[in-house]
Structures are given as C-alpha cells and as structure tokens.
Amino acid sequence: MEEHDKITHVGVILSANLSSSERTNSACSKGRSALMSIMGIGIKIYGINPITSTNLYQKICLPSALYGSELWNSLTQTELLQLEKMQRFCAKKIQSLHWRTRSDMCTSLIGLIRVEAHIDNSKLRFLGRLCNLPSMLCKSIFLTRLFSFKLNCTVRKLGFIPDVHRILKKYGLLNYLETFTDTGSFPRKQIWKIIVRDRIREYEQNQWQQRISTDPV
Numbered sequence: 001m002e003e004h005d006k007i008t009h010v011g012v013i014l015s016a017n018l019s020s021s022e023r024t025n026s027a028c029s030k031g032r033s034a035l036m037s038i039m040g041i042g043i044k045i046y047g048i049n050p051i052t053s054t055n056l057y058q059k060i061c062l063p064s065a066l067y068g069s070e071l072w073n074s075l076t077q078t079e080l081l082q083l084e085k086m087q088r089f090c091a092k093k094i095q096s097l098h099w100r101t102r103s104d105m106c107t108s109l110i111g112l113i114r115v116e117a118h119i120d121n122s123k124l125r126f127l128g129r130l131c132n133l134p135s136m137l138c139k140s141i142f143l144t145r146l147f148s149f150k151l152n153c154t155v156r157k158l159g160f161i162p163d164v165h166r167i168l169k170k171y172g173l174l175n176y177l178e179t180f181t182d183t184g185s186f187p188r189k190q191i192w193k194i195i196v197r198d199r200i201r202e203y204e205q206n207q208w209q210q211r212i213s214t215d216p217v
Contacts, residue, residue: 012068020072024079028086031065035090043094053094054110061090062118069119070126073163083115104211113204120167121200127164128192131180150181171199 006015006022013023035043038056042048065086084103091106092099107113133139149161168174173195180186187195 012071020075020079023072024075024082027065027067027069028082030067031061031083031086032089034061034064035093039093050095050110054091054112057090057094058112062087062115066115066118066122070122071160072119073159075119080116083119087112087115104208108208113200114207117200117204120171121196123160123164123167124171124173124196125193126160127168127177128186128189128196131186132189146181171196171203173199 006013008014013026015022035057038060043053043056047053065083088103088106089099091097091103091110091112092101094110095106097106130139130142133142145159145161149157149165165174165177168177176186176192176195186192
C-alpha cells in the first residue's frame with residue numbers, strides 16, 4: 001500500500017504532520033483564481049459597479065476559498081495574515097486601486113469584513129446546527145467531545161470544540177453554550193444566524209474604528 005504525506009478529504013487537504021499551511025496556501029490560491037476567472041465580465045476600471053463586483057466576490061470567490069472552514073482549527077497568525085492578504089488583493093482588484101493602497105480603506109469602502117470573521121461565522125453557525133440536531137450518532141459524538149473538553153478530560157485541547165469555545169468567548173456568546181450544556185436549550189437556526197451575524201458585525205466595526213483611531217493616516 002502506497003503511503004502519502006497528505007490526502008484530500010471532501011475537498012479539504014489533510015496533512016500527516018497536522019500542519020494546515022498547505023491547506024491555507026490552497027485556499028488563498030483558490031480565492032485569487034476565482035476572482036481572476038470572473039474579471040472578464042467587467043471587473044475593471046469603468047467596468048461594473050464595485051458593489052456588484054463585491055457581491056460576486058462574496059458569493060463566488062470567498063466560498064471557493066473557505067470551503068470546509070467550519071472544521072479548520074488552530075490557524076496560526078501567519079495563516080490568517082495570508083488569508084487577509086488574499087482578500088486585500090481581491091478588494092484592490094475589484095476597485096482598480098493601486099497595490100499600495102491602505103488595506104483598511106480598500107476593504108471598508110466596499111463593506112468587507114476580515115476573512116477571520118467569515119471563518120468564525122461559519123464555525124458558529126455549524127455549532128448551531130450541531131446543537132439543534134435530533135438524537136443521532138453524530139450528535140452523540142459531538143456531546144462526548146464537548147463534555148470531554150468541559151471536564152478537562154484531554155491534555156491537548158485541539159480541534160473544533162476548543163476553537164469554537166474561544167470564538168464564543170471572543171464575541172461574548174459563551175453563555176449560549178453554557179445554557180446548552182446545562183439545560184439542552186439552544187436558539188433555533190434562523191435566530192442563531194441573526195445573533196451571530198449581528199455580534200460579528202458589531203465586533204468588526206469596533207475593531208476597525210480602533211485601528212483607524214490609532215493610525216488615522
């Protein structure tokens with residue numbers, strides 16, 4: 001039997017050494033390639049409206065780049081920076097801006113939030129789907145992992161549960177998970193989607209204002 005250092009499982013690259021750098025490189029390449037493939041329809045100077053181009057980017061390029069991001073975990077700051085650079089490249093291409101244009105300006109002009117926020121949104125919505133599952137095998141596995149993490153049954157805290165716990169704490173949503181573990185109650189799909197969307201928007205707006213206020217030039 002032939003051995004491999006990596007394998008692609010349902011479109012996601014898995015590495016034998018648990019490194020995610022190759023997967024991140026592939027995601028960035030997919031995002032840029034997807035944008036370049038649709039530029040012929042008018043994404044250029046005096047082409048289609050940049051807002052329309054942004055909608056195409058969010059509906060075609062981002063989903064292509066972030067496919068399977070619900071299960072990405074332990075992304076390094078270097079990998080997050082790579083993903084942000086991919087989005088900045090796309091944002092500048094969409095608006096036909098010079099490559100040295102300030103990143104906060106080119107993304108805020110067309111209403112883009114950071115790629116990290118998109119990944120957080122995917123993970124939190126996936127959590128909502130897991131919590132609202134009926135009694136079945138995959139929910140039993142999820143609950144086993146969740147309570148193992150909560151009761152400190154594992155030494156190395158890696159994977160989806162530790163990541164989503166950190167994200168919930170980051171956006172001030174940890175009380176929803178605590179309520180679920182205590183009572184089994186969790187917001188329904190549409191309600192949870194709105195809660196997550198609004199909290200992420202608020203957080204990203206605050207972060208943007210802080211960056212602008214500390215370095216306004």
